[in-house]
Amino acid sequence: MNQILKTTTIKLLSLFILVGCGTAEDTTKLSTQLTKDNVEKKFTTTTDVLDFVDPFIGTDGKGKTYPGATQPYGMVQLSPDNGRNGWDWISGYFYPDTVLAGFSHTHLSGTGAGDLYDISFMPITGEPRFEKLDDVKKTATIVSSFSHENEQASPGYYQVYLDDYNVNVELTASLRTGVQKYTFDKQHQTGQVKLDLDYSRNWDSTVETELTIINDRTIAGYRKSTGWAKDQRVYFYTVFSEPMVSKRILLNGEPIRSCLMFASQLNGQELVTIEGLSKDKNFEKVSWQ
Numbered sequence: 001m002n003q004i005l006k007t008t009t010i011k012l013l014s015l016f017i018l019v020g021c022g023t024a025e026d027t028t029k030l031s032t033q034l035t036k037d038n039v040e041k042k043f044t045t046t047t048d049v050l051d052f053v054d055p056f057i058g059t060d061g062k063g064k065t066y067p068g069a070t071q072p073y074g075m076v077q078l079s080p081d082n083g084r085n086g087w088d089w090i091s092g093y094f095y096p097d098t099v100l101a102g103f104s105h106t107h108l109s110g111t112g113a114g115d116l117y118d119i120s121f122m123p124i125t126g127e128p129r130f131e132k133l134d135d136v137k138k139t140a141t142i143v144s145s146f147s148h149e150n151e152q153a154s155p156g157y158y159q160v161y162l163d164d165y166n167v168n169v170e171l172t173a174s175l176r177t178g179v180q181k182y183t184f185d186k187q188h189q190t191g192q193v194k195l196d197l198d199y200s201r202n203w204d205s206t207v208e209t210e211l212t213i214i215n216d217r218t219i220a221g222y223r224k225s226t227g228w229a230k231d232q233r234v235y236f237y238t239v240f241s242e243p244m245v246s247k248r249i250l251l252n253g254e255p256i257r258s259c260l261m262f263a264s265q266l267n268g269q270e271l272v273t274i275e276g277l278s279k280d281k282n283f284e285k286v287s288w289q
Helices: 024-033 036-041
Strands: 077-081 102-104 120-124 129-131 141-145 151-154 157-162 167-173 177-184 190-196 205-215 218-226 232-240 244-251 256-264 270-276
Touching (some): 077 167, 077 177, 120 141, 120 167, 177 190
Antiparallel strands (some): 129 141, 167 177, 190 256, 218 232, 244 256
16 A cells, blocks of 8 residues: 555564473474474565554454554544444444444544544435434434445555445545545446534544535535544545535534535446545645555
């Protein structure tokens, strides 16, 4: 994936042997079989260390990690959210869950602090599916079912298929930019992208939002929130690969809470969105490989 540092050769320099209830003779045999020379022979070919990374590790149990796309020291952590409140969903994603409510651009991994989840997007086709997910949020949330059989993740990349909307979602990220690719099924002539600036869960709470429609392919705005991170402000600038043919802005009180944008004549095409966490369009260029 773009801009990710790769090491091409692995050598196992240290050998750790865990021996349970066994004799000294058993230990000697095991040590002979796993000598440094024997181990190094298995790694003499060129190997990409990233092949050994599994971003799903820690997303179950009490790991509190997220599986989405990010880079070391990156400002963007673009990852799926289940849409639920609760300790198991502190990072936004819990592996045993079966629904997704969107893909937001900031996440905490393994901290135990339920915050961030800023700038949440969700592709939709047809009528949205609403579901009340917990007792904390009183209103229903737009969601889609998904299966782990149609989900994958690797360093800097995440992919999932939304069963209810027949949309394949792919995510990647650079240091300050998130890129989402939505591939709509050919049976759908139009698609929708929901931007929910009011999306907040656990400790997070939306304070103020702003959205500007610059043209039929470009929007910008910010989200101000409070929670574990006090007085947090995230600015974004988004460019779409396809033009919007209509838009609907929903208000809940004074702040702008969400916006529905419609892409037309997709017919199996890809809709790519590029979100820079910046006040202007001067964000990094990211491309799919």
